[in-house]
Amino acid sequence: MIAAVADAVRRLRREVGPSWVIEDRFGPYQQDATFVTAAPLAVVRPGTTEEVAAVVRVCAEAGLPVVARGAGTGLSGGPVALGGGVVVDLCRLDRLEIDPADGCAVAGAGVITATLQAAAAEHGLMYPPDPASVAMSTIGGNAACNAGGMSSLKYGVTADYVTGLTVVLADGQILTLGGRTRKRASGYRLHQLFVGAEGTLGLITELVLRLVPRPQHRACAMVAYESVQACAAAVGRLLESGYLPVALELLDRSALQLIADHLPPGLGARPDAVVPDAVVPDAVLLVEQDGNDAAQVAREVADMVERLGGSHAVVARSEAERAAFWRGRRAIGEYLMTRPHNYLPEDVAVPLAAVPEMVAAIRAVGELYRLRIVLFGHAGDGNLHPVIVFDDDERARVSPACAQIFRHAVRLGGTVSAEHGLGALKRDFAELEHGSAALALMREVKQLLDPQGILNPHKIFPEHPATDDFLLEQPGWRT
Amino acid sequence: MIAAVADAVRRLRREVGPSWVIEDRFGPYQQDATFVTAAPLAVVRPGTTEEVAAVVRVCAEAGLPVVARGAGTGLSGGPVALGGGVVVDLCRLDRLEIDPADGCAVAGAGVITATLQAAAAEHGLMYPPDPASVAMSTIGGNAACNAGGMSSLKYGVTADYVTGLTVVLADGQILTLGGRTRKRASGYRLHQLFVGAEGTLGLITELVLRLVPRPQHRACAMVAYESVQACAAAVGRLLESGYLPVALELLDRSALQLIADHLPPGLGARPDAVVPDAVVPDAVLLVEQDGNDAAQVAREVADMVERLGGSHAVVARSEAERAAFWRGRRAIGEYLMTRPHNYLPEDVAVPLAAVPEMVAAIRAVGELYRLRIVLFGHAGDGNLHPVIVFDDDERARVSPACAQIFRHAVRLGGTVSAEHGLGALKRDFAELEHGSAALALMREVKQLLDPQGILNPHKIFPEHPATDDFLLEQPGWRT
Numbered sequence: 001m002i003a004a005v006a007d008a009v010r011r012l013r014r015e016v017g018p019s020w021v022i023e024d025r026f027g028p029y030q031q032d033a034t035f036v037t038a039a040p041l042a043v044v045r046p047g048t049t050e051e052v053a054a055v056v057r058v059c060a061e062a063g064l065p066v067v068a069r070g071a072g073t074g075l076s077g078g079p080v081a082l083g084g085g086v087v088v089d090l091c092r093l094d095r096l097e098i099d100p101a102d103g104c105a106v107a108g109a110g111v112i113t114a115t116l117q118a119a120a121a122e123h124g125l126m127y128p129p130d131p132a133s134v135a136m137s138t139i140g141g142n143a144a145c146n147a148g149g150m151s152s153l154k155y156g157v158t159a160d161y162v163t164g165l166t167v168v169l170a171d172g173q174i175l176t177l178g179g180r181t182r183k184r185a186s187g188y189r190l191h192q193l194f195v196g197a198e199g200t201l202g203l204i205t206e207l208v209l210r211l212v213p214r215p216q217h218r219a220c221a222m223v224a225y226e227s228v229q230a231c232a233a234a235v236g237r238l239l240e241s242g243y244l245p246v247a248l249e250l251l252d253r254s255a256l257q258l259i260a261d262h263l264p265p266g267l268g269a270r271p272d273a274v275v276p277d278a279v280v281p282d283a284v285l286l287v288e289q290d291g292n293d294a295a296q297v298a299r300e301v302a303d304m305v306e307r308l309g310g311s312h313a314v315v316a317r318s319e320a321e322r323a324a325f326w327r328g329r330r331a332i333g334e335y336l337m338t339r340p341h342n343y344l345p346e347d348v349a350v351p352l353a354a355v356p357e358m359v360a361a362i363r364a365v366g367e368l369y370r371l372r373i374v375l376f377g378h379a380g381d382g383n384l385h386p387v388i389v390f391d392d393d394e395r396a397r398v399s400p401a402c403a404q405i406f407r408h409a410v411r412l413g414g415t416v417s418a419e420h421g422l423g424a425l426k427r428d429f430a431e432l433e434h435g436s437a438a439l440a441l442m443r444e445v446k447q448l449l450d451p452q453g454i455l456n457p458h459k460i461f462p463e464h465p466a467t468d469d470f471l472l473e474q475p476g477w478r479t
Numbered sequence: 480m481i482a483a484v485a486d487a488v489r490r491l492r493r494e495v496g497p498s499w500v501i502e503d504r505f506g507p508y509q510q511d512a513t514f515v516t517a518a519p520l521a522v523v524r525p526g527t528t529e530e531v532a533a534v535v536r537v538c539a540e541a542g543l544p545v546v547a548r549g550a551g552t553g554l555s556g557g558p559v560a561l562g563g564g565v566v567v568d569l570c571r572l573d574r575l576e577i578d579p580a581d582g583c584a585v586a587g588a589g590v591i592t593a594t595l596q597a598a599a600a601e602h603g604l605m606y607p608p609d610p611a612s613v614a615m616s617t618i619g620g621n622a623a624c625n626a627g628g629m630s631s632l633k634y635g636v637t638a639d640y641v642t643g644l645t646v647v648l649a650d651g652q653i654l655t656l657g658g659r660t661r662k663r664a665s666g667y668r669l670h671q672l673f674v675g676a677e678g679t680l681g682l683i684t685e686l687v688l689r690l691v692p693r694p695q696h697r698a699c700a701m702v703a704y705e706s707v708q709a710c711a712a713a714v715g716r717l718l719e720s721g722y723l724p725v726a727l728e729l730l731d732r733s734a735l736q737l738i739a740d741h742l743p744p745g746l747g748a749r750p751d752a753v754v755p756d757a758v759v760p761d762a763v764l765l766v767e768q769d770g771n772d773a774a775q776v777a778r779e780v781a782d783m784v785e786r787l788g789g790s791h792a793v794v795a796r797s798e799a800e801r802a803a804f805w806r807g808r809r810a811i812g813e814y815l816m817t818r819p820h821n822y823l824p825e826d827v828a829v830p831l832a833a834v835p836e837m838v839a840a841i842r843a844v845g846e847l848y849r850l851r852i853v854l855f856g857h858a859g860d861g862n863l864h865p866v867i868v869f870d871d872d873e874r875a876r877v878s879p880a881c882a883q884i885f886r887h888a889v890r891l892g893g894t895v896s897a898e899h900g901l902g903a904l905k906r907d908f909a910e911l912e913h914g915s916a917a918l919a920l921m922r923e924v925k926q927l928l929d930p931q932g933i934l935n936p937h938k939i940f941p942e943h944p945a946t947d948d949f950l951l952e953q954p955g956w957r958t
Binding site (some may be wrong): 049096099100101102103104123133141145146147148152156157158159171172175176177179180182183184185186187188190191192193195196197201212213214216239240241242243244280291296299300331347349350352353354378381382383413414415416417418419421422426427430433434435437438441443444445446448460 | 490524534578579580581582583602603624625626627631636638639652655656658659660661662663664665666667668669671674675676680691692693695714715717718720721722723764770771772775778779825828829830832833857860861862892893894896897898900902905909912913914916917918920922923924925927930939
């Protein structure tokens with residue numbers, strides 16, 4: 001460790017206490033939930049916004065990169081200290097206040113999102129965004145990536161619930177933006193600029209989040225299709241016919257097979273079980289609605305099942321069955337996360353009408369490159385998660401296949417990241433998606449807020465051309 | 480007209496055609512819906528984004544201020560060319576496309592919001608934001624001010640529906656941001672920075688707007704209270720009990736009296752008619768719910784009426800009655816707009832729990848300064864519109880009374896503008912609300928995007944201390 005870094009680390013120990021600074025054996029702090037790997041210079045675990053500010057000031061004075069981190073469940077290499085840097089673990093910022101009278105929560109960046117949801121539920125309230133990682137990921141990480149999840153179709157994404165935040169800027173200044181009021185047309189909406197900025201403009205340390213009443217009833221059904229194309233077409237048809245379900249999740253044959261192969265017995269419903277005689281359907285939609293009138297919710301789900309067509313359908317007959325349906329759905333992510341070096345979880349979104357074409361394009365890429373692509377996603381949002389699952393001897397084909405998927409999404413008017421962030425993995429495709437003019441303005445905003453470029457460097461902005469080989473530059477990718 | 484200006488105007492005539500440049504007799508272009516008055520150097524009415532860009536380039540080269548304008552229904556002096564400037568009327572940008580397959584609309588800045596709503600409705604879709612000015616105001620103006628309206632409680636504000644936009648920057652560059660996908664976690668959310676920026680960072684020329692399914696049924700009720708405090712308390716109680724109505728509008732005695740005095744016979748329901756024997760109640764809540772099941776919607780409204788308590792209640796028995804309730808409510812704004820020189824329409828919001836205290840503070844200000852304050856607003860959002868209605872001999876007391884209202888809102892954790900914008904009228908209170916650090920960052924963002932300072936100058940940022948006399952500096956205020 002060079003002297004300047006050693007000196008800075010000494011100062012960090014003084015600021016937060018020596019037991020909150022990790023200087024070696026970084027373990028999980030070298031990765032998120034992807035393969036991207038880099039060793040930090042140090043890991044600091046501040047306990048307050050003021051300590052975060054002190055840490056950033058030390059790093060700014062020493063010119064050291066600062067990489068904010070929540071639970072490390074990200075899927076784009078976002079919180080990995082590429083090129084070295086001080087990882088600032090915000091998990092100790094876990095103060096949580098639910099204020100039912102104001103209909104809001106005030107949460108430290110380190111509050112686990114499921115904890116927030118459960119605390120809100122105790123007051124009859126709901127924090128709707130529901131990423132797959134909800135049981136592990138932090139609200140600060142969700143805000144950094146503008147996380148979505150299972151209920152975005154009806155309820156929107158993280159940004160839609162942030163009415164205020166506290167952020168530490170690149171020079172260590174603490175800034176409070178927005179607040180508890182639900183509406184504000186006063187000055188620039190700067191708090192919204194930090195949401196989705198992946199820690200590259202500032203470190204969000206506390207959030208004020210709007211809560212909504214918690215609907216008392218939910219109902220859920222699975223509808224099977226003989227072709228994924230028919231399934232994708234049904235998504236648009238349902239939404240055009242006037243229904244707005246909470247969730248409309250697509251699982252294609254490969255996702256169903258993965259659940260069938262890996263779901264522990266008794267732990268959830270196999271979505272392919274909607275079709276009798278152990279035939280795995282080509283695709284299944286999982287549809288859910290909520291509301292305060294049980295009969296009305298049930299009727300609406302029945303109506304939606306009718307409209308969705310399909311070859312078979314099954315409606316959850318109890319809350320336990322409903323939970324089992326979702327347990328099956330969530331099993332995909334849980335299985336994949338156990339093998340970060342051999343799967344690549346993608347996150348494209350396209351305009352709704354393009355979902356069938358995007359689904360076809362993903363299947364064609366899988367065939368062209370002879371790769372297993374597990375396809376599922378929040379089809380009602382146009383958001384698909386094609387996950388390339390591969391063995392080491394297939395590795396050479398993964399990067400070009402993934403690049404093709406990105407190009408299809410952009411060609412269809414979509415995005416290479418709907419809810420994960422660009423991070424390290426997708427940064428090289430930012431210009432393809434946004435164009436050079438928009439990207440230039442993003443760079444100017446970055447320069448304004450972080451003139452030294454110390455906040456989470458090597459993320460969001462392209463560092464190489466968007467080629468077929470984009471994955472090869474990522475540390476941790478085995479070639 | 481000095482030579483440089485005359486030369487620029489000649490160039491503007493060339494860019495958009497001479498019939499689209501107004502050089503004198505500016506008429507309504509000197510005002511919005513407030514008293515604030517200033518004569519522009521010229522008014523230009525471009526017909527395309529490219530023409531807007533050409534106009535901005537001419538102005539940038541000549542160093543002339545550029546003031547974007549929609550229908551001029553704003554309530555903060557926002558589109559008035561203070562100090563002179565070229566007013567760019569965007570009303571000709573009225574191209575509108577509804578795309579039911581993508582569930583979105585693509586609208587020129589000049590599309591009237593009610594036109595957008597009606598066009599969406601033809602496809603069974605809904606554009607929810609519903610400002611009082613909906614029949615006249617443009618979607619571009621709504622976006623510039625982040626307009627809210629009657630349905631924000633359940634459906635949110637303009638910003639919540641903008642997924643993409645085209646904006647002309649201060650140097651005439653055309654930038655396209657975001658697009659038709661509903662979710663995007665890719666790069667900075669720059670499109671959201673232009674929403675609510677009141678034309679000070681760029682001129683929004685086209686918007687991509689998310690639409691939602693249009694609920695098939697609506698029901699509405701009015702509940703009367705013997706005291707406005709009981710009414711304000713009922714708002715919080717209802718929301719805490721798990722209901723999320725579309726609208727929860729408060730009208731106090733002064734607003735009810737104004738409707739009683741000025742609503743043309745047969746044109747709408749007098750909200751005070753909820754109480755028999757011509758007694759005007761101290762306050763009324765107008766509550767509305769929507770949904771796809773008529774019986775369920777009716778039941779929910781009945782339940783809400785029950786929970787809201789109050790001394791009397793009446794439920795609209797037909798769609799005609801429902802419309803009449805709203806016609807009465809909308810009559811307030813229509814009446815006030817006929818006398819811009821003798822009313823001051825305010826727009827504070829506070830956290831929900833502070834609504835009763837804010838209501839009390841507004842009443843106390845009215846008593847202290849012996850002024851008639853008509854009080855109504857979107858109470859479910861914590862957003863109150865205290866409107867000071869005055870005769871010329873009361874004028875001296877208006878500015879200090881209004882300043883007091885702003886200070887109370889900020890003291891309670893609120894904002895001086897929930898949905899109108901700061902514009903000229905409220906700019907001096909921006910620092911009081913946001914603090915100097917946040918305001919400094921807003922200034923830096925402004926400097927980045929508009930280094931010459933030509934985009935809608937004299938708006939948003941304070942130009943004087945926030946004193947009791949803030950109104951006296953505004954041109955058009957008679958002293």
